[in-house]
Amino acid sequence: MTTLTYTLDVLDRAPALRGDAEAVRALLTSGSARIVPLWNERHLVDGTPRAQILSFPAAQQFDLTALVFLGLASDVPWFALRLPGSETPPDLGVPGEFKVLNDVVALLPGDEAAILAYARAMLLWQRNHLHCGRCGAPNALTEAGHSTTCTVCGHRTFPRTDPVVITLITHEDKCLLGRQAIWPPGMYSCIAGFVEPGEAIETAVRREAQEETGIDVGEVRYMASQPWPFPASIMLGFRAAALTTAISCNDQELEDCRWFTKSEIRTFGERNDPGTGFKLPNRYAIARLLIEGWLAE
Ligand SMILES: [Zn+2]
Known part of the structure; x- marks a missing residue:
């Protein structure tokens, strides 16, 4: 890989x-x-x-x-x-x-x-984290910048990483890609969202798929991860098998979502290409790795 x-x-x-x-x-x-x-x-x-x-x-x-x-x-x-x-x-x-x-x-x-x-x-x-989340007083950096300690109540804070699940959902010879309105025109990518507190990661994959696309997914398989400090995420990449195929963008996060065949995706351009055709996510993003791994099978 x-x-x-x-x-x-x-x-x-x-x-x-x-x-x-x-x-x-x-x-x-x-x-x-x-x-x-x-x-x-x-x-x-x-x-x-x-x-x-x-x-x-x-x-x-x-x-x-x-x-x-x-x-x-x-x-x-x-x-x-x-x-x-x-x-x-x-x-x-x-x-x-x-x-x-x-x-x-x-x-x-x-x-x-x-x-x-x-x-x-x-x-x-x-x-x-300039201020204490508990009492609001200024924080001091400690442990060579790897923690903060409140100057009044002593409460300590450590760097955090927010887990995001990003999933390539497949069904037979098709995969499901969606797009957000803020993305470059024509760009489609995998289905992603934050893991919520008290939630298993596989559950987050299934919940996000249902919320954003209306698709129920069955088997969920971990593929790879990528630090994504924009500002504080770790992207956890999955493949998931769809149990249903009827799309409904329930939470309005996606402006469109479609099933694409492999031959359709092979005609996609690059994210920053001019023009109005379909486009792939950036080469350096985990979404691209998930899509290309599936295309190569
Ligand atoms: Zn404090």
Whole structure:
């Protein structure tokens, strides 16, 4: 199976070091540290584009208590830093532009894409947990950025990942794809939705299929997963067999949903193609992997 974007396991996350502030500081000042900046949810890339990584001396101008220790790649320590949300990007003294990760990911090496996704997930979580969810007082970052602790009541919060089920539903030689109104015209994809509290993942697959398409599904088979930090998801990919075929878009999340044969899908264009024809989801998305895996059978 193709390696999915954002899934390369390139860092030793070294969780045992997170509580050792002295050791983390030593790694930061070792001269080999690499720091991933994030400004207004954007990463710094150069014109190639290729991710441009800020090194420590340039980062000293920023608040280092906000750094997240990501881990070690061989002996190289990696950190992430959220830059102040100014209107114009700060000058880091390195060439490049701040870009949304998904806009440039197809042009990044896979190992760097995985590190940038991890950095993005951590820094967006940090931004959204500036205050205690229990008493509302300011939070302080702890464990090298991997937890927050309330400065008043001591309540601790840890980075969270929201599970999303994404399913290719099949019946005989057809599969079921839907589209949301906000997607590029003509693009269709697999059926997806958040797992709810108190719900088994297989139950979420069946519930989402019923809510969004009116289809009952039987056997549910896990295929693959993909971190999706937009802002905080893990995509859990499934194949499911339909028990019924009559479509009704019950919750209005999809503006359309249809059964397509393999030969129909083979005529689909790419997501960003101009024109009005049917289009596939992006090559780097798990939905595409699910569809192509089925097409290849
Ligand atoms: Zn509190």
